[in-house]
Amino acid sequence: MNGPKPEDYVIDVHDLRKDFGTLRVVDGLSLRVARGEICGFLGANGSGKTTTIRMLCGLLVPDAGRGTCLGLDIIRDAPRIRRQVGYMTQRFSLYEDLTVRENLELVAGIYELSDPRGAVDAMLDRMELRGRASQLAGQLSGGWKQRLALTACVLHRPALLLLDEPTAGVDARARRAFWDLIHDMAGGGLTVLVSTHYMDEAERCARVVYLAGGRIVVQGSAGELLARVGLVTFEGTGDGVEDAVRRLREAPGVEAATVFGRALHVAGMDRARLEEAIHAQGGGLAWQEVPPRLEDVFIHLLGQEDG
Amino acid sequence: MGMLSARRLRALLRKEWLQVRRDPMTLRLIIALPVMQLLIFGYAINSNPHDLPTGVLMAEPSRYERTIVAALRNTGYYRTRLVGSEAEAEADIAEGRLLFVVDFPPGFDRAVDRGEAPSVLVDTDGTDPTAVGYATAALSGLGDVLARDLPPARRGMALPVPFRFVVHTRYNPEQLTVLNVVPGLICVVLMMSTLMLTTLAITRERERGTMENLLAMPVRPVEVMLAKIAPYIGIGYLQVLVILLIAVLLLHLPVHGSILLLFGVLGVFIASNLALGITYSTLAANQMQAQQMAQFTMLPFMLLSGFVFPFQGMPRWARVIGEGMPTTHAMRIVRGVLLKGNGLAEILPDLWPIVLFTLCTVAVAVRFYRETLD
Numbered sequence: 001m002n003g004p005k006p007e008d009y010v011i012d013v014h015d016l017r018k019d020f021g022t023l024r025v026v027d028g029l030s031l032r033v034a035r036g037e038i039c040g041f042l043g044a045n046g047s048g049k050t051t052t053i054r055m056l057c058g059l060l061v062p063d064a065g066r067g068t069c070l071g072l073d074i075i076r077d078a079p080r081i082r083r084q085v086g087y088m089t090q091r092f093s094l095y096e097d098l099t100v101r102e103n104l105e106l107v108a109g110i111y112e113l114s115d116p117r118g119a120v121d122a123m124l125d126r127m128e129l130r131g132r133a134s135q136l137a138g139q140l141s142g143g144w145k146q147r148l149a150l151t152a153c154v155l156h157r158p159a160l161l162l163l164d165e166p167t168a169g170v171d172a173r174a175r176r177a178f179w180d181l182i183h184d185m186a187g188g189g190l191t192v193l194v195s196t197h198y199m200d201e202a203e204r205c206a207r208v209v210y211l212a213g214g215r216i217v218v219q220g221s222a223g224e225l226l227a228r229v230g231l232v233t234f235e236g237t238g239d240g241v242e243d244a245v246r247r248l249r250e251a252p253g254v255e256a257a258t259v260f261g262r263a264l265h266v267a268g269m270d271r272a273r274l275e276e277a278i279h280a281q282g283g284g285l286a287w288q289e290v291p292p293r294l295e296d297v298f299i300h301l302l303g304q305e306d307g
Numbered sequence: 308m309g310m311l312s313a314r315r316l317r318a319l320l321r322k323e324w325l326q327v328r329r330d331p332m333t334l335r336l337i338i339a340l341p342v343m344q345l346l347i348f349g350y351a352i353n354s355n356p357h358d359l360p361t362g363v364l365m366a367e368p369s370r371y372e373r374t375i376v377a378a379l380r381n382t383g384y385y386r387t388r389l390v391g392s393e394a395e396a397e398a399d400i401a402e403g404r405l406l407f408v409v410d411f412p413p414g415f416d417r418a419v420d421r422g423e424a425p426s427v428l429v430d431t432d433g434t435d436p437t438a439v440g441y442a443t444a445a446l447s448g449l450g451d452v453l454a455r456d457l458p459p460a461r462r463g464m465a466l467p468v469p470f471r472f473v474v475h476t477r478y479n480p481e482q483l484t485v486l487n488v489v490p491g492l493i494c495v496v497l498m499m500s501t502l503m504l505t506t507l508a509i510t511r512e513r514e515r516g517t518m519e520n521l522l523a524m525p526v527r528p529v530e531v532m533l534a535k536i537a538p539y540i541g542i543g544y545l546q547v548l549v550i551l552l553i554a555v556l557l558l559h560l561p562v563h564g565s566i567l568l569l570f571g572v573l574g575v576f577i578a579s580n581l582a583l584g585i586t587y588s589t590l591a592a593n594q595m596q597a598q599q600m601a602q603f604t605m606l607p608f609m610l611l612s613g614f615v616f617p618f619q620g621m622p623r624w625a626r627v628i629g630e631g632m633p634t635t636h637a638m639r640i641v642r643g644v645l646l647k648g649n650g651l652a653e654i655l656p657d658l659w660p661i662v663l664f665t666l667c668t669v670a671v672a673v674r675f676y677r678e679t680l681d
Contacts, residue, residue, distance in 0.1 A: 057523055058523075059519065059522055059523055079525060082523060082524060082525045083525045085523075087520075087523040089516065089519050089520055089523070091516040091519075092516070093515075093516045093517050093518075093519050093520035094517065094520060095517055096515070107524065110524045110525065110526055111524065111525065152520075
């Protein structure tokens with residue numbers, strides 16, 4: 001037995017449930033995340049990602065279920081969990097009328113760091129925020145705000161990072177830089193649970209957990225998911241992509257038809273019917289089989305949800 | 308683009324109506340506010356107050372004395388009760404339980420019969436001139452109340468008058484309204500600024516989304532609240548200092564009591580307002596609601612406290628409500644210390660209600676401060 005022992009799980013929760021009024025937002029969710037793992041949380045809006053994250057750090061009390069976070073009970077020990085967790089909210093939640101440095105010094109003070117100034121200085125350098133230290137947080141662009149928020153939640157050297165759509169509304173370059181930082185920190189033993197809508201980000205996670213209706217539908221590495229779902233994808237290129245996508249969407253056997261620039265991706269579970277559909281409706285394009293993209297897998301999963 | 312499109316307007320009207328309806332708390336306050344104002348102005352407030360508490364000192368209750376006391380009561384202005392000793396009367400007037408003390412000299416009846424026109428001393432608490440003004444004026448109509456009791460030989464004689472009222476206005480001998488208004492103003496200004504500022508404190512965090520981050524960090528509710536309250540205590544004191552300086556230097560407000568004591572007590576009063584503000588802040592869903600709650604409170608706190616309208620002139624139910632509000636007690640304390648020179652012993656009866664109010668409000672605030680987003 002070389003698998004992780006129970007104490008190696010940073011997150012270990014079972015059958016979590018949360019209702020808001022009559023709406024069941026999280027419905028029997030069980031999740032284990034091992035130390036040092038980067039775990040991606042995916043799913044449509046309203047699938048329960050944010051609610052689950054909030055339960056993990058004690059911001060919401062689950063209606064049912066139990067579990068531990070960093071070995072501490074998520075219900076009883078919420079205050080102690082907070083000391084060791086860095087939580088980055090979906091909406092920017094630092095003070096816009098304070099400067100970058102002032103915000104960080106506030107956080108350092110709340111976590112009772114022994115050398116708040118030193119910790120802030122070191123982190124400003126590491127996150128390349130030094131040049132903006134005296135700028136008001138409210139005046140930062142989206143990318144810098146998100147970098148500041150990340151800095152604030154790693155300042156106290158947490159053992160677990162919970163990031164709730166940290167890169168929503170941030171440009172591609174800033175997102176890449178952000179993820180480089182995340183990988184850098186995970187390399188140092190930090191465990192990360194991150195929710196996202198971006199497929200390229202999901203592909204950078206060691207494991208992806210896909211949520212729908214407050215439950216985990218599938219989980220595994222990107223490669224495992226692709227293999228497990230068994231999706232077949234063809235790519236068509238040439239003129240008339242827009243016309244072809246309209247026709248192919250309606251064709252039997254096609255689960256997803258998506259345009260990527262000048263190329264058309266058609267995916268389905270049944271190779272024979274998919275080929276038939278392309279033969280009938282995909283005229284005028286040059287077709288070849290391509291490895292399925294994670295995005296195709298999720299569009300397929302989302303389609304199943306609707307069905 | 309037409310000038311005014313009925314369809315566009317209707318869409319906007321519908322949106323506004325929906326938003327009003329989604330905020331039932333605001334709607335309730337908007338209805339309740341005029342109701343409260345009407346009740347206060349219609350029933351509670353009376354600038355010509357009646358039934359003012361009056362202590363009577365009589366060495367040996369005699370016929371004439373009883374007649375005069377009955378006549379005082381019949382004016383409607385005086386609610387009389389016997390007071391045992393001069394010391395007791397002194398304490399009662401200093402602590403505001405009595406507005407008048409009527410003191411008959413010993414051997415009053417004999418002096419009247421002998422035509423000596425003895426004086427009945429009427430001590431009044433002049434801190435609020437409007438409260439006692441009408442009642443004092445009514446004394447002049449009581450010169451002939453003894454007409455029927457006098458021995459037949461003296462009836463109908465214009466001179467000498469049987470007795471005289473000698474009115475002695477305490478604390479504010481010149482009956483300057485400003486001396487009453489300024490101490491009251493200290494309390495009202497403090498209440499308005501501190502209550503307003505703190506009601507917004509927590510709702511603002513919640514609305515801007517910063518509360519979620521704060522909650523996710525290891526902070527205690529008490530820490531958050533203390534931090535929010537502390538700066539405003541300083542601001543409150545600064546206001547007191549400014550008002551007092553202007554009042555003393557420009558308006559010649561006398562300072563008979565201890566300024567140190569005053570500042571100490573005002574600290575408690577400021578704390579009570581901050582506690583209330585924080586409580587509203589935890590209860591309200593948004594800043595707008597919190598602000599309305601504060602406004603809803605400030606109106607009765609101001610009107611029923613005796614700030615502009617004499618406290619003793621209000622009906623019993625309004626006085627009971629008034630007694631429950633910290634502003635009422637603070638106003639008495641500030642007037643007492645500044646104008647009457649009251650010390651700690653005299654202000655204690657008004658100090659503990661403020662402390663009690665503060666503790667209760669803090670308890671509510673801590674109870675409703677949510678450590679989670681539930």
